[in-house]
Amino acid sequence: MDYGARASQFAYGAAALLALSMFARWFERVNLYIPSRQMTAHPGSYRLPYEDLTLNAADGPAINAWYIPNRPDSLVMLVSHGNGGNISSRLEKFVRFHKAGASVLVYDYRGYGRSTGSPTEQGTYSDGEAAYRWLTKTKGVAPSRIVFYGESLGCGVAVELAKRHPGAGLILDSGFTSTLDMGRLIFPWLPVRWLVRYRYDNLSKLPLLACPLLVMHSLDDDIIPIAMARRNFAAAAGPKSFFEMKGDHNEGFMDTGPAYVEAIRSFLASL
Numbered sequence: 001m002d003y004g005a006r007a008s009q010f011a012y013g014a015a016a017l018l019a020l021s022m023f024a025r026w027f028e029r030v031n032l033y034i035p036s037r038q039m040t041a042h043p044g045s046y047r048l049p050y051e052d053l054t055l056n057a058a059d060g061p062a063i064n065a066w067y068i069p070n071r072p073d074s075l076v077m078l079v080s081h082g083n084g085g086n087i088s089s090r091l092e093k094f095v096r097f098h099k100a101g102a103s104v105l106v107y108d109y110r111g112y113g114r115s116t117g118s119p120t121e122q123g124t125y126s127d128g129e130a131a132y133r134w135l136t137k138t139k140g141v142a143p144s145r146i147v148f149y150g151e152s153l154g155c156g157v158a159v160e161l162a163k164r165h166p167g168a169g170l171i172l173d174s175g176f177t178s179t180l181d182m183g184r185l186i187f188p189w190l191p192v193r194w195l196v197r198y199r200y201d202n203l204s205k206l207p208l209l210a211c212p213l214l215v216m217h218s219l220d221d222d223i224i225p226i227a228m229a230r231r232n233f234a235a236a237a238g239p240k241s242f243f244e245m246k247g248d249h250n251e252g253f254m255d256t257g258p259a260y261v262e263a264i265r266s267f268l269a270s271l
Contacts, residue, residue, distance in 0.1 A: 033083055035085070035111050035119065036086050036089070036112070037086075037114075039086065039113055042066070043068050046095050048098060051067040053065040053134065055133075056130060059126055060117065061110040061115060061117030063107050063108065063109075063115045063127050064108045064113050064114040064115045065105060065107035065108070067103070067139070068097075069103050070102055071103075074102055074145075075101075075102050075103070075145050075146070075147050075268050076102065076103040076104070076105055076135060076146050076147065077102045077103070078128075078132060078147065078158075078161070079106040079150075080107075080124075080154030080158045081108075081152075082151045082174075083152060086108050086112045086113030087112075088113065090106070093253055094106060096260060096261045097264065099265075100261050102147070102268060105134070105135055107127060107128070108127075109123070109124045109127050115127070120198065121156075121200060124157050125157060125160050127157075132146070143165065143166040143168075144166070144168055145168060146167045147169045147170070147171060148162045148169070150170075150173065151175075152173070152175060152249070153200065155200075155202055156175075156201075156202055157200075159172070159205050159209070168211070168271045169211050169212040169267065169268075170211050171213075171264070172202070172215050172232060173253070174216065174217055174221060174223075174229075174245075175202060175215075176200075176228050177203040177231050178200060178201040178203055178204075179200045179201075180201070182224070203232060207235050209237060212238055212239040212240070212270065213236045213238055213239070213240040214263070215236075215241070215242045215243070216243045216260075217229035217243075217245060218244070218245040218246055218247055218248070218249070219244060220246060221252065222248045229242075243263040
């Protein structure tokens, strides 16, 4: 028996597995997180008053956030954004939230905009925790005035925050059931179950929540099918409503027009 040859084969096999594992991690990261460091505007560009904040995540990174106040008694939407760009990419949406009567706290995940660090699933949860902690501890906002809002990838963070903490309600805008389901949809030929580490499993968590829920999704969404939103909606246990938007994944809130603002205003009024 040639033990030297067997040892060489084992070493080559181990090296190949390590290379495959490293590639899988890289592939997942570049497809799931698409941050931008360039800040293109700020709420003042839209004549909105705001505080520019630096929050401290429990595990170290400095998290950039904006607080956009409304009336003193308004509900506060704690916004977890999607996987691309940064908070400056979504100012048109924040204007609509303000028109709906809400104050807004929006933050950038680690590695996005001016936030330090590099994004991971647990890292984004920690970033959301820093935002919630600032609202409740520093700003003194009661949990009964906080509405968790998630957009696309951010739905996963918003659901996790709603699972961990009390709040007035939860809004899921253009969200998926899980990243595992999305991987199977986009890459049906890959062994996705063995490649995906970051799950953001909304579908399994929603039955655990009791807070009022608004699900918003477009029939024309070109990235996340509305069937996923309907599965999330069906799984939710608490009071819930579904609002169907128009347009594609990224601009549906604009294509839907005033009805988008009214849907949010009505939901906030019901809380």
